[in-house]
Amino acid sequence: MKKLPTVAYFSMEFGLDSNFKIYAGGLGILAGDYLKAAKDLGYPVVGIGILWKQGYNKQIVTEEYGVIDAFPIYRYNFLKDTGVKVKVRIRNRDVYCKVWKVDNFENADLYLLDTDLPENADRWITGQLYGWFGEERVAQEMVLGIGGVRALKELGIKVDVYHFNEGHAVFAGLELVRHYMEEKGFSFEQALSKAREKIVFTTHTPVEAGNETHPLRLLMYMGANLNLTEEQLVYIGGAPFNMTVAALRLARISNAVSDLHRVTANAMWAHVDRRSRIIGITNGVHVGTWADSRILKSRHNPEKLWQTHTQIKRELLDFVEKRTGIKLKEDVLTIGFARRAAPYKRSDLIFRDKEAADKMFKNDLQIIFAGKSHPLDDTGKEIVNNIIAMSKKYPGKVVFLEDYDMEIGKMLTRGCDIWLNNPRRPLEACGTSGMKAAMNGVLNVSTLDGWWPEACQHGINGWQIGDGFESKDEKEQDSHDLKSLVNVMQNEVIPTYYKNRDRWVKMMQNSIESTLEKFSAERMVKEYYEKMYIQKSHED
Numbered sequence: 001m002k003k004l005p006t007v008a009y010f011s012m013e014f015g016l017d018s019n020f021k022i023y024a025g026g027l028g029i030l031a032g033d034y035l036k037a038a039k040d041l042g043y044p045v046v047g048i049g050i051l052w053k054q055g056y057n058k059q060i061v062t063e064e065y066g067v068i069d070a071f072p073i074y075r076y077n078f079l080k081d082t083g084v085k086v087k088v089r090i091r092n093r094d095v096y097c098k099v100w101k102v103d104n105f106e107n108a109d110l111y112l113l114d115t116d117l118p119e120n121a122d123r124w125i126t127g128q129l130y131g132w133f134g135e136e137r138v139a140q141e142m143v144l145g146i147g148g149v150r151a152l153k154e155l156g157i158k159v160d161v162y163h164f165n166e167g168h169a170v171f172a173g174l175e176l177v178r179h180y181m182e183e184k185g186f187s188f189e190q191a192l193s194k195a196r197e198k199i200v201f202t203t204h205t206p207v208e209a210g211n212e213t214h215p216l217r218l219l220m221y222m223g224a225n226l227n228l229t230e231e232q233l234v235y236i237g238g239a240p241f242n243m244t245v246a247a248l249r250l251a252r253i254s255n256a257v258s259d260l261h262r263v264t265a266n267a268m269w270a271h272v273d274r275r276s277r278i279i280g281i282t283n284g285v286h287v288g289t290w291a292d293s294r295i296l297k298s299r300h301n302p303e304k305l306w307q308t309h310t311q312i313k314r315e316l317l318d319f320v321e322k323r324t325g326i327k328l329k330e331d332v333l334t335i336g337f338a339r340r341a342a343p344y345k346r347s348d349l350i351f352r353d354k355e356a357a358d359k360m361f362k363n364d365l366q367i368i369f370a371g372k373s374h375p376l377d378d379t380g381k382e383i384v385n386n387i388i389a390m391s392k393k394y395p396g397k398v399v400f401l402e403d404y405d406m407e408i409g410k411m412l413t414r415g416c417d418i419w420l421n422n423p424r425r426p427l428e429a430c431g432t433s434g435m436k437a438a439m440n441g442v443l444n445v446s447t448l449d450g451w452w453p454e455a456c457q458h459g460i461n462g463w464q465i466g467d468g469f470e471s472k473d474e475k476e477q478d479s480h481d482l483k484s485l486v487n488v489m490q491n492e493v494i495p496t497y498y499k500n501r502d503r504w505v506k507m508m509q510n511s512i513e514s515t516l517e518k519f520s521a522e523r524m525v526k527e528y529y530e531k532m533y534i535q536k537s538h539e540d
Contacts, residue, residue, distance in 0.1 A: 005160035021055030145171030167243030316415025336416030441508035
């Protein structure tokens with residue numbers, strides 16, 4: 001068998017375990033699942049990330065102030081000291097980055113860079129994940145990208161492919177260009193071409209405004225240009241310097257994270273010349289982490305499957321009671337909704353038809369929410385506050401779990417009866433939480449966005465909302481989807497749950513069987529190798 005290429009997977013965050021706080025949300029969970037699947041397959045992959053001192057944010061809800069953020073300092077005793085230190089010149093002074101190794105979560109080796117060292121004036125660069133403002137963000141991305149490439153060299157790891165998970169790692173591409181120019185004597189064009197042979201890129205954000213940009217003068221001042229001229233920077237990333245555009249031009253091939261996202265991303269970046277082709281490789285989740293083994297064992301026996309689900313649901317309701325003091329009912333149809341607090345995800349959609357909501361929550365439904373907003377996102381905090389207001393309007397029926405993390409995600413995607421997901425299509429790039437739910441027999445009720453169009457068999461393994469309707473007019477789209485959501489809940493979901501248990505359990509079985517392999521991280525990693533890593537010529 002031909003030797004597989006060695007891949008260095010760069011990501012700002014990795015979600016490997018609930019108590020290892022170096023992740024914020026879906027991007028990090030994906031990266032963690034990727035490393036676990038690579039380990040299971042025995043593929044030559046290493047991860048490159050940052051050892052965040054305070055992680056993202058601990059989000060607490062108080063009566064007096066609503067949502068507030070806390071930033072504890074975390075210490076970890078399982079980190080392995082590699083003995084390697086590299087330096088990156090930031091703001092015209094040397095910043096030293098210590099390299100730690102993490103391999104104890106059944107993951108492929110992960111190397112984390114850490115600037116919290118006595119010899120650094122800028123110890124806090126690796127303080128908060130996605131924290132603060134422009135200068136700090138560029139400094140963090142320089143540590144990840146430039147420091148990451150240098151760390152791999154010092155560790156003696158010969159890399160065939162550099163995989164950038166989102167645009168945060170773009171400065172690794174500039175470091176490769178610098179290396180070929182300064183150490184190999186290539187021209188800028190030759191160096192760019194040589195770097196391109198080694199880089200692949202995954203894009204996630206399906207809204208152009210959500211893709212990160214930096215003023216050129218800031219990059220020059222920070223030293224992120226690595227001796228490249230402003231003109232050369234513009235050639236790569238435009239002005240202002242767009243991290244996604246730069247990654248699309250630096251990579252030999254790029255991928256979107258679902259088939260629908262492939263269409264969205266190609267349309268969104270159609271105006272960018274000299275960019276790589278964007279193919280679709282749908283995300284997957286690590287089955288060993290997210291699918292409850294008891295469900296998988298009992299999935300072929302309808303009676304046993306229902307008993308097992310009921311037991312896991314009981315565990316979820318106990319968990320909710322411990323966290324909130326609210327005792328939900330075991331025999332009531334229970335919805336899970338756990339998302340980053342962003343407007344397009346429309347967390348309150350089910351409440352917008354007040355009459356229908358009153359009727360459903362009075363008799364037939366209870367819902368468990370979890371979510372978190374970015375510390376600097378006032379709109380996100382308002383969304384969380386709105387959900388808390390709904391929990392007061394429907395006491396004992398609407399519950400909010402604060403400080404959303406992997407543990408809460410695991411409990412909800414295993415123990416609810418249905419998984420509600422109603423983003424405005426096509427703004428959800430993928431949405432892996434629905435895959436986790438589906439593998440546990442928790443039925444998806446979702447707009448046809450992200451991964452769900454590839455999986456949905458309406459009324460067989462879950463339900464769709466809104467028929468794939470899209471509109472530039474948000475009010476029109478929201479109104480259409482709300483009507484569809486109420487209709488599917490009142491006329492299909494609720495009657496099936498309460499009046500046709502056999503059909504419900506059959507749908508649970510179909511949900512598990514149709515997603516277990518197709519949406520696994522193992523399938524995803526294999527596809528990366530087949531479609532991105534092994535082949536060399538993917539140019540347009």
